[in-house]
Amino acid sequence: MANKKMTIIASKGSLDMAYPPLILATTAAAMDVDVTIFFTFFGLDIIKKDNADKLKISPIGNPAMPMPVPIPTLVGALPGMEAMATAMMKSKFNKHGVASIGQLLNLAKEAGVKLIACQMTMDVMGVKQSDIVDGVEFGGAATWLDEAADSQINLFI
Amino acid sequence: MSADIKFDQFLDAKGMSCPLPILKTKKAVEALSKDQILKVESTDAGSKNDMASWAKRTGNEIVKVEEGSGIITFYIKKTA
Secondary structure, eight states: OOOOEEEEEEOOOSHHHHHHHHHHHHHHHHTTOEEEEEEOGGGGGGGBTTTGGGOOOOOTTOTTOOOSSOOOGGGGGSTTHHHHHHHHHHHHHHHTTOOOHHHHHHHHHHTTOEEEEEHHHHHHTTOOGGGBOTTEEEEOHHHHHHHHTTOSEEEEO | OOOOOOOSEEEEETTOOTTHHHHHHHHHHHTSOTTOEEEEEEOOTTHHHHHHHHHHHHTOEEEEEEEETTEEEEEEEOOO
């Protein structure tokens, strides 16, 4: 029986939004699903060299963001609040034995997950192919569609 | 209660969160020969359902599941 297939479009580059694509991709690969992740727009930040573990989370515009003490929304805009929220989330992830984004990215590569970077958004945002980690292919909408048309699961994150 | 099930490999996944118990289990089972058994200990409450889904999808068999003191123990036979 041929393996099932899944594609994910990873379009966000914040710490919290980098997790779902990589968790689902690595798990799917472990369940014998052939996975393709298409990184576009801010999702490119996940696959920039030495950047996976530098992603941040912002308390701005996120009423569900857990903070040590309740703070008014605007206070989240003050300098240092983003760094604090990021450090806090990373420490929580770590305490609960959650892999880092960098670890998950490596596990995905090891498991044969196909990684594609969107060339158009790279051009727009001034990202060079040499800025992207090894093992990534470059393509556009048609490249994703070709994979997606044969996939049972297609997610936009 | 806990009958002695013989196992060939042991994976300590205690303290790991989703998706690591599944990823490590997959690797460990791949390293086994057919019909060998992997014992996995996990503290991730979600892994009970996750492991069942994983086994169903990959065609491996969960021979036995034990629970106690916050630890879930799986005996997984490589049948795929």
